[in-house]
Amino acid sequence: MPVQNVDYKKDGAAEDFVASLKETGFGVIRNHPIDMALVERIYEQWAAFFDSEEKQQWRFDPKTQDGYFPADVSETAKGASQKDLKEYYHVYPWGKVPDALEEDIRCYYRQANALAGELLSWIERYSPAQIAKDFSEPLSDMIADSQQTLLRILYYPPMAAETPVDAVRAAAHEDINLITLLPAANEPGLEVMGRDGEWMAVPCDPGQLIINVGDMLQEASGGHFPSTTHRVVNPEGDSARKARLSLPLFLHPRPDVRLSDRYTADSYLKERLKELGVI
Ligand SMILES: O=C(O)CCC(=O)C(=O)O
Numbered sequence: 001m002p003v004q005n006v007d008y009k010k011d012g013a014a015e016d017f018v019a020s021l022k023e024t025g026f027g028v029i030r031n032h033p034i035d036m037a038l039v040e041r042i043y044e045q046w047a048a049f050f051d052s053e054e055k056q057q058w059r060f061d062p063k064t065q066d067g068y069f070p071a072d073v074s075e076t077a078k079g080a081s082q083k084d085l086k087e088y089y090h091v092y093p094w095g096k097v098p099d100a101l102e103e104d105i106r107c108y109y110r111q112a113n114a115l116a117g118e119l120l121s122w123i124e125r126y127s128p129a130q131i132a133k134d135f136s137e138p139l140s141d142m143i144a145d146s147q148q149t150l151l152r153i154l155y156y157p158p159m160a161a162e163t164p165v166d167a168v169r170a171a172a173h174e175d176i177n178l179i180t181l182l183p184a185a186n187e188p189g190l191e192v193m194g195r196d197g198e199w200m201a202v203p204c205d206p207g208q209l210i211i212n213v214g215d216m217l218q219e220a221s222g223g224h225f226p227s228t229t230h231r232v233v234n235p236e237g238d239s240a241r242k243a244r245l246s247l248p249l250f251l252h253p254r255p256d257v258r259l260s261d262r263y264t265a266d267s268y269l270k271e272r273l274k275e276l277g278v279i
């Protein structure tokens with residue numbers, strides 16, 4: 001089954017969306033309530049931010065992890081030999097944001113967070129009873145007042161003349177959190193690994209929203225929803241001269257939320273961030 005593209009307003013949307021998540025770990029939603037003009041504006045504003053030297057004043061705080069992460073400290077995916085070719089900025093509800101960029105990004109955060117709550121209730125509704133009975137609380141409650149949900153503004157610079165062999169925009173990885181909401185990026189490149197081990201391009205038509213399952217939902221659902229491996233490939237030809245921006249919202253439960261017998265959200269996150277070498 002390929003990743004399903006679901007019309008948010010159509011009857012049966014919730015069921016089709018959850019079936020796609022179960023089969024592929026990914027779903028695409030169109031006709032959704034997120035303001036895409038706002039997203040376009042955010043891409044423009046933040047492209048200018050990443051192009052400026054001002055970003056150096058917003059460097060991340062290693063303790064709290066909010067702010068700007070330059071390319072030389074950005075992530076190395078689990079098992080990858082090179083750092084990803086990306087920079088990013090982490091926005092938390094309590095975190096720092098440059099004044100001129102604050103209103104739009106906080107507005108997007110609220111919209112996307114609200115839609116994520118609804119999608120999590122769709123997921124719960126269409127989880128088999130055997131699986132849902134083990135959720136320690138409704139999935140949408142897990143993120144309700146969370147201060148941990150992270151909005152990342154990602155900037156993949158135009159390809160340099162020389163990059164280290166094996167370095168890619170984002171090496172194959174799985175997301176740590178419950179689910180991720182990702183509006184279509186301004187350039188293609190996102191790929192998901194199918195069950196057959198083949199890479200498939202994820203559609204990035206303007207206006208679409210991509211949702212993927214993260215490791216925490218996989219853990220909480222005993223593997224019913226698979227956290228699917230994905231990556232961002234390097235562009236070729238004319239696109240190599242273009243920057244790519246994307247805007248994933250990583251839905252993180254409150255730290256005390258019990259994911260499974262083995263983990264709380266907090267113990268799970270700490271274990272994974274250590275593996276990534278960012279704490
Ligand atoms: O840039 C993208 O399209 C995806 C980014 C991603 O997978 C991540 O930051 O976890």
Ligand SMILES: [Fe+2]
Binds near residue numbers: 174
């Ligand atoms: Fe990801």
